[in-house]
Amino acid sequence: MDAFEEPETTREEILAAAYRALCTHGYAELTVERIGEEFDKSVSLIYHHYDGKDDLLVACLEFMLESYRSETEAGPVSDPREAMERLCDRLVLTDAPPGGQRFVRALVGLRGQAPHNGAYRDYFTRSDRFFGDRIEAIIEAGIEDGSFRDVDPERAAAMINTVFSGAFVRYATTDDERWIPAVREELRAYNERTLYADPDGDGT
């Protein structure tokens, strides 16, 4: 995550340290001390800046989401079809970035806290909604400019978003990988068959 490259305040240094420790150890083996190891200054300083471990980690998630948002926000979608394809490629792991596995694993570990922790659940509710809205916006733009069929954007977006979540979880919690190309191809086919307008057709 390049958002952590040049921390400008101590608070940001701590976020970056938390991110690094998270990727190195995964959530379950993440201790405040290990975060401290990735951090120049002392462990107890963390408590001066954040209320505690969970508070810090939620802040870290939030920071990442915010970075992604500002990295990728480009106002109106100019080429919906390409936007959809890029998003699918990015989120169904066609081109896993280096160290991506570690990150996805950590993320899923964090998500595993959400069932019994309201703060995490709030975050993932928001982040799910964020990605859902992104997908929906692409579909709406596609319908508008005629490159997509006249589907229900909310419905299709919900489906695609669910596929994303599922792919992440399976990727992080499974030693199997045979399903990955299958899902990728099938999702592509789904887009072709139900989202993209027939080039020669009437949209039915």
Add this chain to the structure above:
Amino acid sequence: MDAFEEPETTREEILAAAYRALCTHGYAELTVERIGEEFDKSVSLIYHHYDGKDDLLVACLEFMLESYRSETEAGPVSDPREAMERLCDRLVLTDAPPGGQRFVRALVGLRGQAPHNGAYRDYFTRSDRFFGDRIEAIIEAGIEDGSFRDVDPERAAAMINTVFSGAFVRYATTDDERWIPAVREELRAYNERTLYADPDGDGT
């Protein structure tokens, strides 16, 4: 889970206690002591029967999967279309059983351990494969008897299985529920459009 209703050995009593404690407290707040509270006999007896907490919980998962397997195995699929619909209804939470939310939350909490724990990862690899195979078998049966189109069973099964995983995770880690009917409808539409054969058609 009715499989735990009549435990016949001490080992099974312990599994049942673990299941109850899991549903009551969720994974993250699950301690061996709390399992003991759901169990007639003493805490340390657990260690006589299982190697430790994780060993017990994996055994518990395995027991549940095995129960599901024997509950539902019905040899060859007689009505593929109905089988697919029942599976989707069951796994995309149309009819959430009472207490189902608690159980799904616990399950997702456990799944969150898999990224950094080989035993859990092994289990979820196997269980994913189990459900994948089930779905694939239904599709194959449908193609065979002409009620489904001639799709690639592995590809379609991978997609549907990923939707299931995603739905579980979103259900357990989110306070939003608007997406649920949307996914349900869209999955149904996916089945209609790409799996089921045209009643009047030639399968293209």
Add this chain to the structure above:
DNA sequence: CGCTTTTGATTGAACGTTTATTCAAAAAGA
């Protein structure tokens, strides 16, 4: 059948480690 030995189930108490968090005080900066 009686007697002894062995085995497995069961218990309660205790141990030792890990971990998040706090706090008083030093250092730095304005």
Add this chain to the structure above:
DNA sequence: TCTTTTTGAATAAACGTTCAATCAAAAGCG
């Protein structure tokens, strides 16, 4: 000097696990 930042040590609780001891039943044996 007053405020903010930073530190190292201390705290206190939680938790998984171990262990020595008890007990009942089964097995072996004469």
